[in-house]
Amino acid sequence: MMDERQAVAAFAALGQEHRLRIVRALVEAGPDGLAAGVLAGQVGVSGTNVSFHLKELSRAGLIRSRRDGRSVIYSAAFAGLSGLIAFLLRDCCQGRPEVCTPAVDALAACLCPPGDTADA
Amino acid sequence: MMDERQAVAAFAALGQEHRLRIVRALVEAGPDGLAAGVLAGQVGVSGTNVSFHLKELSRAGLIRSRRDGRSVIYSAAFAGLSGLIAFLLRDCCQGRPEVCTPAVDALAACLCPPGDTADA
DNA sequence: TCTACATTTCAACAATGATTGAGATATTGC
DNA sequence: GCAATATCTCAATCATTGTTGAAATGTAGA
Numbered sequence: 075m076m077d078e079r080q081a082v083a084a085f086a087a088l089g090q091e092h093r094l095r096i097v098r099a100l101v102e103a104g105p106d107g108l109a110a111g112v113l114a115g116q117v118g119v120s121g122t123n124v125s126f127h128l129k130e131l132s133r134a135g136l137i138r139s140r141r142d143g144r145s146v147i148y149s150a151a152f153a154g155l156s157g158l159i160a161f162l163l164r165d166c167c168q169g170r171p172e173v174c175t176p177a178v179d180a181l182a183a184c185l186c187p188p189g190d191t192a193d194a
Numbered sequence: 195m196m197d198e199r200q201a202v203a204a205f206a207a208l209g210q211e212h213r214l215r216i217v218r219a220l221v222e223a224g225p226d227g228l229a230a231g232v233l234a235g236q237v238g239v240s241g242t243n244v245s246f247h248l249k250e251l252s253r254a255g256l257i258r259s260r261r262d263g264r265s266v267i268y269s270a271a272f273a274g275l276s277g278l279i280a281f282l283l284r285d286c287c288q289g290r291p292e293v294c295t296p297a298v299d300a301l302a303a304c305l306c307p308p309g310d311t312a313d314a
Numbered sequence: 315t316c317t318a319c320a321t322t323t324c325a326a327c328a329a330t331g332a333t334t335g336a337g338a339t340a341t342t343g344c
Numbered sequence: 345g346c347a348a349t350a351t352c353t354c355a356a357t358c359a360t361t362g363t364t365g366a367a368a369t370g371t372a373g374a
Contacts, residue, residue, distance in 0.1 A: 078211070078214065078215070081214060082208075082209055082210065082211050082214055083209075084209075085205050085206075085208035085209035085214065086205075086206070086209025086210070087209070088202075088205035088209070088282070089202060089203075089204075089205035089206025089207070089208070089209040090202065090205075090206070090361090090362080091198070091202050092362090094198065094201060094202055094205065095198070097282070098282070098284070098285075101282070101283065101284075101285065101286045102284075102285040102286070104288040109320085109321095110320075110321060110322090111319095111320060111321080114321095119363090120363085120364075120365090121320075121321065121322085122321090122322080122323090122363085122364070122365075122366095123362080123363060123364080124321090125321060125322055125323085126322090126323095126362075126363080127362090128321095128322095129322085141370090141371090143320090143371070143372070144319060144320050144321080144370075144371045144372060145319095145320065145321085145371095146320080146321065146322090155282070155283070159279055162208070162217070162218070162221070162275065163221065163275070163301075164218075164221075165218075165221065165222040166221045166222070166272075168224040174301070176300070177297060177300035177301040180296070180297035180300060181283075181294070181297040181301055206331095210331090210332080212332090229350085229351095230350075230351060230352095231349095231350060231351080239333090240333085240334075240335090241350080241351065241352085242333080242334070242335075242336095242351090242352080242353090243332080243333060243334080244351090245351060245352055245353085246332075246333080246352090246353095247332090248351095248352095249352085250331095261340090261341090263341070263342070263350090264340075264341045264342060264348095264349060264350050264351080265341095265349095265350065265351085266350080266351065266352090
């Protein structure tokens with residue numbers, strides 16, 4: 075369960091043009107992810123700069139990385155994204171929990187495939 | 195449909211301890227909303243400061259306000275929140291659109307009661 | 315091992331954002 | 345109109361954050 079501190083860090087991470095583009099590119103790319111250099115080109119920033127932003131996003135628990143040859147491949151941490159949404163919308167369902175709760179759960183299930191845990 | 199500029203502004207607005215607390219309090223409060231003074235007490239900041247943050251959140255389209263007597267009542271802009279989530283997750287459903295798309299739509303429908311439009 | 319490639323670390327600067335207190339505006343009841 | 349309440353605007357200060365270039369690290373192939 076995500077706490078306030080984590081949620082603030084995650085939203086702040088997304089509240090930056092280049093980082094939001096990175097996350098969206100990774101969400102779109104799916105579990106296969108993208109190399110740091112590819113992301114730099116796609117987002118339009120230098121290698122140094124993309125590395126800075128990727129580190130921020132990792133600290134916020136929104137992306138994860140794995141090394142593949144000389145490249146580092148980044149991918150979206152779907153559990154982190156799902157937890158963030160759940161945190162924001164917790165207790166949002168006054169009088170209509172029968173609609174909202176299943177929707178949040180369905181979204182979490184969709185975003186978070188088996189084996190993808192919240193801890194990155 | 196929310197664009198990148200709006201989404202960055204909205205995430206940046208949520209990426210601040212006091213503002214995130216304000217939004218969560220308003221989400222929890224539901225459509226009735228809360229007065230600025232009540233929010234200041236609940237979040238733990240001065241009146242001057244809560245006013246600054248409320249303005250930021252309004253600019254980001256995440257809250258709306260109405261005057262009631264000498265108080266100004268703020269409430270969550272559920273359409274804005276829903277649009278933000280949809281923006282973040284657009285194209286998130288490689289191979290499984292049958293799961294993800296309905297979940298996003300259901301959440302939007304839950305958050306956005308009839309008559310609550312995105313432009314605030 | 316040597317060279318090329320991919321990414322990260324580091325230090326410095328510029329830009330942006332949060333907080334505060336004093337004063338201004340708007341609303342209500344006497 | 346006057347006093348009290350609620351909120352907002354403004355200017356100044358302080359802290360955080362984004363960007364850049366140079367140098368360091370790690371990896372693959374000749």
